[in-house]
Amino acid sequence: MGKKGTIYLGIAILTLAAFMLLQYSKPKEINWFPSYVASHKIPYGTVVLNTVMEGLFPSQLQQVYNPPFEFINQNDSINGSYVFINNDIQFNKEELNALLNWTAKGNRLFIASKDFEEELKDTLGLETDFSYVGFETSQKQLHSLLNPRLTLTDSIIFNRDTSTPYFNKIDTLNTTVLGQVAVVVDKKQKELQVNALMHPFGDGTIILSTFPEAFTNYFILKRENKAYTAGMLSYLDDGKPIYLDNHYKSGKSFYTSPMYIFLNTKELKWAYYIALFGALLYVIFEGKRKQRAIPVVTPLPNRTLDFTRTISDMYYLKSDQKSIAEHKINYFLDWLRTRFYIGNIRKEDDFYNTIASRSGHSFEFVTKVFSFMEHLRNSDQISDDDLLKLNTLLQKFKAKTDGK
CATH class of the missing domain: 3.40.50 (Rossmann fold)
Structure with a gap:
């Protein structure tokens, strides 16, 4: 701190001390609260x-x-x-x-x-x-x-x-x-x-x-x-x-808070205020001087998408379209259960009507999607075109359900 800053700080401390001295020496204000308590000596005590x-x-x-x-x-x-x-x-x-x-x-x-x-x-x-x-x-x-x-x-x-x-x-x-x-x-x-x-x-x-x-x-x-x-x-x-x-009284006959002793006694009240002011000065000057810089911790990146791409590339390179189709069908069925709160997946017209009414698709489209998924599950070999068609149908189903 420079010489000029020291002078300003000294002036501020002297001004505050003079203000506190004036506040301490002024007469205590009369408490006109209507307490009616038997032990109170204030004007409206009894x-x-x-x-x-x-x-x-x-x-x-x-x-x-x-x-x-x-x-x-x-x-x-x-x-x-x-x-x-x-x-x-x-x-x-x-x-x-x-x-x-x-x-x-x-x-x-x-x-x-x-x-x-x-x-x-x-x-x-x-x-x-x-x-x-x-x-x-x-x-x-x-x-x-x-x-x-x-x-x-x-x-x-x-x-x-x-x-x-x-x-x-x-x-x-x-x-x-x-x-x-x-x-x-x-x-x-x-x-x-x-x-x-x-x-x-x-x-x-x-x-x-x-x-x-x-x-x-x-x-x-x-x-x-x-x-x-x-x-x-x-x-x-x-x-x-x-x-x-002594029950129906606006005031309290005794105070349970320990702060009442400090704030109701003139000397203790100003000692309390001075202690608070001293603590504030300590935080401003000492705390700023000794506080170390807080290091920036970079959060761990989200690698979920990279992992998914790696697994899909492994399936694709091995030409295991059957496994890929099984995974996509199982994921879609799980999405249906959680989205529409469905317990069991059934191959019935009533079930298809329920899915159609909740998703906004026609009965024919829902039947087409589930029939194609059943066809792929029963097939020993699945071509790339079949896998692409499955992905297109499922994406179309989800898009309209989400209002897109």
Whole structure:
């Protein structure tokens, strides 16, 4: 490498090092993924909620990691409140029926999700919709609870989402409205909508909320929002066990890939990138210098045609036309078997008709070919003219069969 090339390489390495230093020193981006996992400390994790609930209900709270269908069937005697909190929760039919049957026995089912399966909404006479006004910077949501006995007096402001789900149809005779939401765009407040309700079901109660963000770290730790979360949790039956679901979560509670440790730790991630860059440099410079030329291996020539010509010349020089004819007839019959999937060669009119229909030849021509082959097989001596005629007939038969 010349002096000029060394200078260019040094400039490139210094530039890359400066870029990596800037990337390393810049602040870590906030992860806004809606995981709702109990151990996650990101804004949309629920570690704060779990810590608070463990302090409020130390002897009643039980973490559930199994699917609800499996958990209920394996524990027939469980009773209390079953809590589900996630960005989206969709039970299958058998699971929903098991939860509803369990609730009807005098238990409470608490679900906070942006949407619910159609079967649950049909059962409770509900319909959902959402308000979407685009990405206006002045947009915000005002959330409020309607129970006058709660300590929450003012509306809670939430301005992270651009869509606001709510219930646009409820069973007014049996449903109790717990919370409402209004969207404010450009300082203009839209109509209040129901986003939290309580519905009796058998001897139990179902509580639904379309605002699962109220139970996340970001919401609870912001201003006085914890009063809203505490108000929603006050509807749980605190005299009985509380089962907190950890199965229906958008995020993962633990990561099985070892690469997660490297890519999630800033120092290890950049050490990994530097190692990859060093390996690339080694391949470019050292590999090019030490790699030997790969020799060109000439493939063995195909001598099949030469061998065939040699054998045919031997037969021809010995004037053994009988053997040549036998070989050509046997090869032709084998070609017929493989081409038309014929088991046995028969000297019958039905067989000739089959060959004629499959090959496109006339019955008379097929009969002529097979009769001539039989004549040659029964002859002791075969002339050159007979051999040439046989070859002409077989070539004509194959040519028309192949569409030539």
